[in-house]
Amino acid sequence: MWRDGDFRRLWMGQTASQLGEHASLVVLPLFAVLTLNADAGRLGVLRAVGQAPILLLSLFVGAWVDRWRARTVMVLTDVGRTLALGATAVAGLLGWLGLPALLVVAFAVGALSVFFDVAYQTSLVRLMKRDQLVRGNSALEGSRSAAQIGGPALGGALVSLLSAPIAAASSALFFALSFLSIRRIRRIESIPERSERPPGVWRRIHEGLRFVVSDTSLRTVCLASAAFQFSFAAMMTVYLLFLPRELHLSGTAVGLALAATGPGALLGSMLAASLPSRFGHGAVLVSAAALGDGVFLCVPALHGSSAVTVPALLVVSFVFGTGGQFVTVTVMAVRQAVTPDGMQGRVAATITFVGMGLTPLGSLLGGFLAEEWGLRASLLVTATGMMLSPVVMALSPLARLGRALPATQDAPPKAAHPEAHEMDLRDTDAAHDAATGTSP
Numbered sequence: 001m002w003r004d005g006d007f008r009r010l011w012m013g014q015t016a017s018q019l020g021e022h023a024s025l026v027v028l029p030l031f032a033v034l035t036l037n038a039d040a041g042r043l044g045v046l047r048a049v050g051q052a053p054i055l056l057l058s059l060f061v062g063a064w065v066d067r068w069r070a071r072t073v074m075v076l077t078d079v080g081r082t083l084a085l086g087a088t089a090v091a092g093l094l095g096w097l098g099l100p101a102l103l104v105v106a107f108a109v110g111a112l113s114v115f116f117d118v119a120y121q122t123s124l125v126r127l128m129k130r131d132q133l134v135r136g137n138s139a140l141e142g143s144r145s146a147a148q149i150g151g152p153a154l155g156g157a158l159v160s161l162l163s164a165p166i167a168a169a170s171s172a173l174f175f176a177l178s179f180l181s182i183r184r185i186r187r188i189e190s191i192p193e194r195s196e197r198p199p200g201v202w203r204r205i206h207e208g209l210r211f212v213v214s215d216t217s218l219r220t221v222c223l224a225s226a227a228f229q230f231s232f233a234a235m236m237t238v239y240l241l242f243l244p245r246e247l248h249l250s251g252t253a254v255g256l257a258l259a260a261t262g263p264g265a266l267l268g269s270m271l272a273a274s275l276p277s278r279f280g281h282g283a284v285l286v287s288a289a290a291l292g293d294g295v296f297l298c299v300p301a302l303h304g305s306s307a308v309t310v311p312a313l314l315v316v317s318f319v320f321g322t323g324g325q326f327v328t329v330t331v332m333a334v335r336q337a338v339t340p341d342g343m344q345g346r347v348a349a350t351i352t353f354v355g356m357g358l359t360p361l362g363s364l365l366g367g368f369l370a371e372e373w374g375l376r377a378s379l380l381v382t383a384t385g386m387m388l389s390p391v392v393m394a395l396s397p398l399a400r401l402g403r404a405l406p407a408t409q410d411a412p413p414k415a416a417h418p419e420a421h422e423m424d425l426r427d428t429d430a431a432h433d434a435a436t437g438t439s440p
Contacts, residue, residue, distance in 0.1 A: 006187045007136065013182035014120050014140055017078065020174030021113050023155035024085060025050070027171055028106050030155070031164040035092060036099050046099075050106035053114045054356055061118050062349025063204035066342055070123035071185050077112040077119070078179035084108050085172035092165030118352075122344040124336065208346025217338055217406060218347060220396040221331055224389045225355030228293065230362040231385035235296060237366030238382055242375045247302060247309050257313035264321025271322070272329035282401035285330045289390035292323015296383040300376050334398070337405035 032038035032046050065073055088105050091097035124136050158167035212218045243249045243257065268288070275284045295316050302309050339347045369378035393399055 006185045009181050009185050010120070010123060011140060013074065013078075013178040013180075016174045016181065017074075017116055017120075017178035020081065020085075020171045020178065021109075023158070023174065024109055024168070024171040026155035027159060027164065027167045028088075028102065028109075030159045031088070031092065031097075031168060032099060032102055034159065035097070035164045036102065038099060042099060046103060046106055049103050050110040053107065053111040054352065057111055057114050058118070058349040058353040058356075059205045059208070059346075060201060060349075061114050062208055062346035063201050065115065065118050065122055065345030065349075066204070066208075070119040071182060073119035074116055074123065074182045075179055077116040078175045078182065080112045081109055081116075081175040082172045082179065084112075085168050085175065089165045089169035089172065092168065118345050118348050121332065121336070121348045204346065208343060208350050211339075211343055212347055212350045215338060216397050217334060217401075218351070220393060220398045221335060222351055222354045224289075224392045225331075225351060226358055227392060228386060228389035229355045230358040230365075231382055231388060233359040233362030234366035234369070235379065235382035235386060237363050238370050238375055238378045239296075239299070241370055242299070242379050243313075246375050247306070249306055249310065253306055253310050257310060257317055260314045260317035261321035261324075264318035264323075265325035267318075268322040268325030268327075269329055272326045275326075276330055276333075277403050280402050281330055281334060281405065282399040285327060285334075285401070286390055286394045286399050288323040288326040288330070289393060290323075290387070292320050292327065293383075293386040293389060295319040295323070296386060297380070299383065300380040333405060334401065 028050065029046060032042065038046065084105050088097060088102070091101065120140070124140065155167055155171065158170050162170075212222060240254075243254045249257070299313070299316060302312055335347060335351065336344065366378065366382055369381060372378075373381070
């Protein structure tokens with residue numbers, strides 16, 4: 001796999017992009033606090049604006065990415081993020097940057113990152129053979145895990161040692177490096193087939209949703225992801241209160257306990273490259289999910305001094321990181337295998353949208369339970385809720401997947417066709433819309 005120069009360029013570009021993205025998630029808030037003297041409320045708004053594109057744009061991005069070369073999308077988004085953060089650095093150094101402009105930058109960087117993330121998942125399918133998807137995803141997700149560990153630390157260090165504007169410029173440099181690497185990919189992707197009268201964005205989104213719903217494996221992934229993200233958001237709201245208030249841990253100890261997830265994720269990425277082909281994708285997927293999610297059931301039982309609880313929490317976070325990343329890599333390979341090339345972007349975006357869409361409600365539920373039931377009981381309930389995800393997978397055909405990845409499923413009928421068949425198929429579309437209550 002590593003002999004493939006195009007994959008190396010993709011891996012290097014994606015690694016640089018992830019470092020820049022995760023560094024900017026720290027740099028922009030620190031820019032607001034240290035340079036613009038933003039209070040907690042304004043800082044919360046800034047973070048929300050940066051995360052909003054995931055929910056607002058994911059489905060549209062999936063529809064657009066499927067109609068363009070993934071390499072082109074990644075290159076353009078790298079250029080956009082480089083320019084946005086570079087302009088932020090210059091404006092900050094000159095004293096011209098205010099909070100409204102920083103909000104615009106945060107939204108723009110977040111939106112472009114959604115484009116990049118969907119495109120790079122699509123590009124892997126076009127660069128590699130089916131039997132290399134798990135190893136390819138393992139390498140890419142491993143670098144993403146490393147970026148999640150090193151990016152925030154690097155961003156914070158740059159702000160502390162240099163200044164917020166210089167740190168923003170450094171984040172822009174990572175995106176520039178990603179651009180230089182990805183633009184050197186030589187393999188020419190075929191442009192997805194387009195009809196003479198291409199369907200609109202809403203119809204393409206509908207095709208992606210319909211394809212996910214019609215495929216058992218993808219439908220299971222959606223349900224399991226939604227159950228996990230909802231419960232995990234609720235659990236983390238309680239967990240971040242439980243550690244300092246019930247276990248009386250310092251901020252440093254809390255950060256240390258959470259940081260152990262990163263090394264665990266690196267191990268999970270490496271294990272996912274080999275174990276599914278030896279023991280079967282379904283068996284290891286369900287086992288990893290049950291182990292990684294179930295380990296949090298041990299946390300409510302913790303008592304005592306930090307000398308006892310911190311090592312136990314490190315183990316919990318490490319096991320959770322290992323199992324979680326193992327599931328991520330394996331599920332991504334299964335999704336890519338069953339999805340036709342022309343649907344990759346829409347399917348990836350649909351699963352992201354469904355999985356992440358319930359997280360705000362989960363966070364609200366966690367806060368409500370913590371107030372009504374207490375932290376220890378709420379943590380046990382929300383951690384139990386996380387077990388819904390492996391249960392959903394265990395009860396589905398996903399659990400019976402063997403050592404080989406499943407076959408690619410047929411794409412749904414196109415919403416628009418060449419002129420020769422247009423009249424007949426227009427009647428078919430009208431009948432379908434009438435039956436389902438949808439409109440073009």
